[in-house]
Amino acid sequence: MPILHAMQETFGYVPQDAIPLIADAMNLSRAEVHGVFTFYHDFRHEPAGRHIVKVCVAEACQAAGARDTSPKFEKALDCAFGETRPDGQVTLEPIYCLGLCACGPSAMVDGRLVGLIDDEAIAEIAAEVRS
Amino acid sequence: MSVVIYVPGDAAAVAVGADRVAKAITEGLARRGVEGRVVRNGSRGMIWLEPLVEVVTAAGRVGYGPVKPRDVEALLDGGLLDGAGHDLRLGDVEKIPFFAKQERFTFKRVGVTDPVSLDDYLAHGGYKGLERAIAMGPADTVEEVFNSGLRGRGGAGFPTGIKWRTVAACAPGKKYIVCNADEGDSGTFADRMIMEGDPFQLIEGMTIAGVAVGADMGYVYCRSEYPHAVIAMNKAIQAARKAGYLGRGVAGSQYDYDMEVRVGAGAYVCGEETSLLESLEGRRGLVRAKPPLPAHKGLFGKPTVINNVLSLAAVPFILSEGAKAYADVGFGRSRGTMPIQLAGNIKYGGLYEIAFGVTLGELVEEVGGGTFTGLPVRAVQVGGPLGAYFPRALFDTPFDYEAFAKKDGLIGHGGIVVFDDNVDMAKQARFAMEFCSVESCGKCTPCRIGSTRGVEVMDKIIAGVEREKNLAILEDLSHTMKLGSLCALGGFTPYPVMSALTHFPEDFGRGPMPLAAE
Ligand SMILES: Cc1cc2nc3c(=O)[nH]c(=O)nc-3n(C[C@H](O)[C@H](O)[C@H](O)COP(=O)(O)O)c2cc1C
Numbered sequence: 092m093p094i095l096h097a098m099q100e101t102f103g104y105v106p107q108d109a110i111p112l113i114a115d116a117m118n119l120s121r122a123e124v125h126g127v128f129t130f131y132h133d134f135r136h137e138p139a140g141r142h143i144v145k146v147c148v149a150e151a152c153q154a155a156g157a158r159d160t161s162p163k164f165e166k167a168l169d170c171a172f173g174e175t176r177p178d179g180q181v182t183l184e185p186i187y188c189l190g191l192c193a194c195g196p197s198a199m200v201d202g203r204l205v206g207l208i209d210d211e212a213i214a215e216i217a218a219e220v221r222s
Numbered sequence: 223m224s225v226v227i228y229v230p231g232d233a234a235a236v237a238v239g240a241d242r243v244a245k246a247i248t249e250g251l252a253r254r255g256v257e258g259r260v261v262r263n264g265s266r267g268m269i270w271l272e273p274l275v276e277v278v279t280a281a282g283r284v285g286y287g288p289v290k291p292r293d294v295e296a297l298l299d300g301g302l303l304d305g306a307g308h309d310l311r312l313g314d315v316e317k318i319p320f321f322a323k324q325e326r327f328t329f330k331r332v333g334v335t336d337p338v339s340l341d342d343y344l345a346h347g348g349y350k351g352l353e354r355a356i357a358m359g360p361a362d363t364v365e366e367v368f369n370s371g372l373r374g375r376g377g378a379g380f381p382t383g384i385k386w387r388t389v390a391a392c393a394p395g396k397k398y399i400v401c402n403a404d405e406g407d408s409g410t411f412a413d414r415m416i417m418e419g420d421p422f423q424l425i426e427g428m429t430i431a432g433v434a435v436g437a438d439m440g441y442v443y444c445r446s447e448y449p450h451a452v453i454a455m456n457k458a459i460q461a462a463r464k465a466g467y468l469g470r471g472v473a474g475s476q477y478d479y480d481m482e483v484r485v486g487a488g489a490y491v492c493g494e495e496t497s498l499l500e501s502l503e504g505r506r507g508l509v510r511a512k513p514p515l516p517a518h519k520g521l522f523g524k525p526t527v528i529n530n531v532l533s534l535a536a537v538p539f540i541l542s543e544g545a546k547a548y549a550d551v552g553f554g555r556s557r558g559t560m561p562i563q564l565a566g567n568i569k570y571g572g573l574y575e576i577a578f579g580v581t582l583g584e585l586v587e588e589v590g591g592g593t594f595t596g597l598p599v600r601a602v603q604v605g606g607p608l609g610a611y612f613p614r615a616l617f618d619t620p621f622d623y624e625a626f627a628k629k630d631g632l633i634g635h636g637g638i639v640v641f642d643d644n645v646d647m648a649k650q651a652r653f654a655m656e657f658c659s660v661e662s663c664g665k666c667t668p669c670r671i672g673s674t675r676g677v678e679v680m681d682k683i684i685a686g687v688e689r690e691k692n693l694a695i696l697e698d699l700s701h702t703m704k705l706g707s708l709c710a711l712g713g714f715t716p717y718p719v720m721s722a723l724t725h726f727p728e729d730f731g732r733g734p735m736p737l738a739a740e
């Protein structure tokens with residue numbers, strides 16, 4: 092797993108060609124490495140957009156308004172959850188809890204944490220993603 | 223004279239602007255030619271006041287909050303450094319009722335000290351517990367933990383002392399301490415706050431565990447959603463190692479113990495202990511059948527203590543203050559304190575550590591102040607995504623493992639998520655099924671297929687299609703999942719689903735619950 096994490100850090104995703112290389116290096120079968128790679132939600136199979144917006148969709152954020160703010164993210168970013176916008180500018184992902192449940196709704200934008208999300212915060216994030 | 227200003231580096235504070243506040247203060251001080259130091263402490267747990275800035279004055283620490291970056295200049299001009307008056311001035315933050323009413327055993331240093339300073343830790347009573355454990359020896363240390371009545375804070379509430387006894391009784395040889403820092407439950411953040419706000423305490427707790435059961439290596443398995451916690455833990459581990467508190471002969475004793483942090487990869491089920499061990503070994507996080515227990519055959523097949531962050535972080539207090547001091551507070555068979563996390567739609571959200579026995583109603587209404595939207599509280603979910611939804615009618619339930627179980631609920635990791643009366647409980651039930659289907663490890667059919675079917679059935683119920691027939695299917699499905707699942711993901715998902723249906727039938731198109739239903 093540390094190898095897969097490192098790959099993702101470097102390339103932004105784990106290239107399909109890397110699986111046999113990792114398997115050889117670790118003395119494992121390709122199927123084993125592929126199994127690990129596909130089990131975990133973190134590992135990306137394709138390159139992500141230039142910006143990555145992860146929005147918390149778990150219960151505490153729902154209670155704090157995420158059921159309203161989540162669709163607003165899709166609209167503002169012009170991108171559906173689980174997808175990368177065709178221009179490659181942004182990837183929007185759902186995430187289950189960032190541990191910011193007392194200041195939700197929350198999100199992580201390119202690794203930066205954002206709490207108390209409102210319309211203004213969404214507009215700011217959309218602007219950030221445009222650059 | 224050099225001033226000291228605390229600006230929390232806790233992830234929740236950072237999410238509401240603490241980094242920018244810290245930067246503005248540093249720059250403001252430089253511009254004024256004032257010599258000063260900004261310390262990034264943990265959070266005091268009053269999240270609605272974050273970023274909560276504290277200044278050290280001759281009369282003690284004076285708090286201000288919530289401070290926005292644009293407030294900083296006015297604060298500095300208005301005499302922040304002397305603790306002068308201002309709209310945001312809170313005074314002594316320990317006198318704020320939310321804080322003053324707590325019993326902070328595990329969180330006593332969080333928000334007070336510089337989290338990654340070993341000197342600060344030592345100056346605030348750190349490593350007294352390990353010192354006593356070394357003096358007492360392994361056997362008595364295990365008994366001390368047993369006598370404290372400490373139960374696992376990860377969810378199941380299993381007595382920690384019994385777990386340690388089992389591992390201690392295994393033949394000498396390679397053994398491991400594993401700390402479960404996967405904290406996947408929505409509405410919980412206490413583990414994160416410990417790792418970010420007082421990482422040495424967790425290191426000390428794990429070291430004591432190592433000495434007690436004869437393990438010389440430990441791992442913290444931390445979820446990938448917590449990058450700040452990973453950084454703080456790694457810094458603290460390095461500092462402890464450098465000072466001889468980790469490695470060969472910890473703290474000058476004959477016991478060896480060292481540890482590392484490993485990062486997960488976004489799988490809720492990896493919080494389940496056997497799935498976590500699989501993941502630590504580099505495999506898919508498939509749940510293992512028990513027995514064998516991890517205490518007998520755990521990590522790499524060796525005897526392993528696996529405990530939650532809060533369980534291990536409670537240990538230094540138990541050793542330094544004595545088992546009795548811990549066991550003296552509590553309720554029934556739930557001894558000691560619980561770091562409760564108030565979350566969701568709540569006015570005063572945050573971390574509230576208190577002895578067991580406080581009622582759910584007190585926590586939500588009095589401590590938490592009800593909802594931040596100002597609407598009435600309709601439901602609270604206790605214990606994460608596998609925990610039951612409670613209506614107001616059950617607000618007299620005391621916070622206690624057994625009392626919650628009696629009401630078909632669980633306290634889990636101590637998270638309370640508050641919903642106002644806009645909540646649609648049928649949607650919440652659907653979400654519980656959806657979450658289970660997304661996070662299922664796939665080993666058991668009732669969990670994997672049942673939850674997917676559950677989502678479909680809930681969709682029909684919400685759409686009003688053959689309601690009674692589909693509700694009967696839902697009940698049947700829940701029953702099958704409860705009985706036919708290997709772990710609590712499949713086994714407990716029926717709790718939120720069925721509690722929503724039982725207590726809020728009107729949201730499922732059934733008449734309101736008759737009052738005499740008890
Ligand atoms: C699906 C699932 C998820 C779990 N997630 C966690 C978790 O995130 N953190 C945790 O400490 N325990 C979690 N547990 C409980 C662990 O299996 C285990 O009981 C715990 O780590 C034991 O430590 P304790 O005795 O100190 O509570 C989870 C259990 C299940 C079934």
Ligand code: SF4
Nearest residue numbers: 665666669707709712
């Ligand atoms: S209940 Fe679900 S998560 Fe648990 S072992 Fe079975 S399939 Fe895996």
Ligand code: FES
Nearest residue numbers: 147152189191192
């Ligand atoms: S539920 Fe969104 S941060 Fe915890």
Ligand code: FES
Nearest residue numbers: 130489661662663
């Ligand atoms: S982590 Fe993706 S299926 Fe369990």
